[in-house]
Amino acid sequence: MSRRIRPSQVLVYLALIVLAIIYLVPVYMTVITSLKPPAEINLATAWQPPTVLDWEGYATAWTQFAPKLKNSFVLAVTATLLSTFLGSLNGYVLSKWQFRGAHVVFPLIVFGMFIPYQSILIPLFQFLRKINLYGGITGLVVAHVVYGLPITTLLFRNFYAEIPNELVESSWMDGAGFFQIYKSLILPLSAPAFVVTVIWQFTQIWNEFLFAVTLTQPAAQPITVALANLAGGQAVQWNLPMAGSILAALPTVLVYILLGRYFIRGLLAGSLKG
């Protein structure tokens, strides 16, 4: 970093700093409110930092939310691993074992990631009730795995398309079969695609709300539903939902800060332009 700040750039820096402050305002308000004792939370003094740090909000949020956070973890980890693994296999077939009709099948798969889930919600709801999976985490995992397939398949197919076909062919000539090629050639090269897909899926599933609110009963609710219920109640002290928001946001924000590079890659791929 040896670049000097040129005078003509002063305005650019000024604009960026002002914008950064504006973007951080909600973070500031969330953090200070979450650390105030309830008596100090007052609309008129909303901008002033707490006079004493009060962790009560976090303590209460934690006792209320710990089971919901656990639900979210179980849900997000299971559904992410399953949908990523299936997506990898699908991507391998679609990029290296082209069959007739593959160019019709692929767009039909990808379309599934754009649909508003309201349009499948009623049959899904009925179906899960019929097979006795309504209300629990398992049913939610099923939904997230199935509706995660389009994006995971897309990500892996685009990634595998970059692996030269000659590699696959020569490995096949050497006697390797379908599964052997996947295991010894494709999988070892797939680490970046797995990282991108796992991060993307984990973030999406952790943050998801529509399935969570319609397909689960209280015991199996993920954190997003619990937070929405808490904040929706009017009489609540604001330090609680603010502390709850931070707890709910922490896992995905940490993933973003630690692995941001891959996060952005998934994001850009999500716009179809692999």
Next chain:
Amino acid sequence: MKYQRDRIYAVLVLAPSLVLLAIFVYGFIAHTFITSTTDWGQGAALALEPELNFVGMQNYKALFTGFLDARFRQDLVNMLFFTVLFVGGSLVLGLSLAILLDQGIRGEGFFRTVFLFPMSLSFIVTGTVWRWVLQPRGGVNVLPTLIGLPPAAFLWTTSRQQILRFDWQKLPWYLALAGVVIFGLVAYHYWRIRRRRAAAIAGIPAAALLAWILSGAAYRLNAVLLPEPHGLNLALVGIVLAAMWQMSGYTMALFLAGLRGIPDELREAAKVDGCNRLQVYRFVELPLLKPVMLSAVIVLGHIALKAFDLIFAMAGPDNGATSVPAVLMYLTTFRGNQLAKGAAIATILLLMVSALIIPYMASTLRQRGAER
């Protein structure tokens, strides 16, 4: 033969996913549509095998013209305004951020992180936080008091102000007018590039609609029995701001990737030709960003049409002023137990998202095919 065997494996590996998606996406969409043509609701709504009667398009007709479903029409209007404001705002903000960050500045990584991190949050978290930031008697509104000014009075999501009002009863007239403008522009475009036949094909409906308007018949045709004003609810402004906060960083990342993809030789060549910095943006970079811009519009647009969680968390599902069809579908189905009507709303939502996504997918995949 080994090759045959491997091909069978390939199909067998893909088959479960295909079957799942065929059922869970396409089968369920078909099921939702069929549901929307029945009278499933109220009494035995939650029965596993309810008795259904076919009612044709009645649910749709009720939504667009029925007296009791005025909320759906306002929700539709809310959705369109929300989409336009959110997509427009995010594009302008995202492009500005990308251009600022592209000036070879120090600390680019830090700024990028700040602008992009809201993207990693749940809309529920964003909604909860912004509900606090935009409290009518707190938050942003009391900011002026810190420097001794009176507090701002805008009520944000609890505002009931409405601007740009129009009468739903006269919808046929408005639609005809929109048709004249759209077909007219298309005809004009073809006329200019000297494709007379195409110009005529687009010109005929434009002229017909214009004649319909001028005859006064379009205005006399009423969509609903009583005058029914709808408009842009100012309560949406807060939702738009929160959504922009969350998604403009994504737009920035798209544009930044686009800007970085433009070869430096092009910029240099323009400078040699005497372009100043602004002109380089105007005549070299912006035109090259058009494909990125299109992707951004489509992705942001379909997110806006599907907006549900943010509105739910920030304003609550019962706030009519900020409601959209995605929220109304949830209320109608899971609180009102009117499953058939919920299915009809869902189908309308799917059609609108498809109208945006399918042409885009078709053109993207066709381009890809051509590259190979």
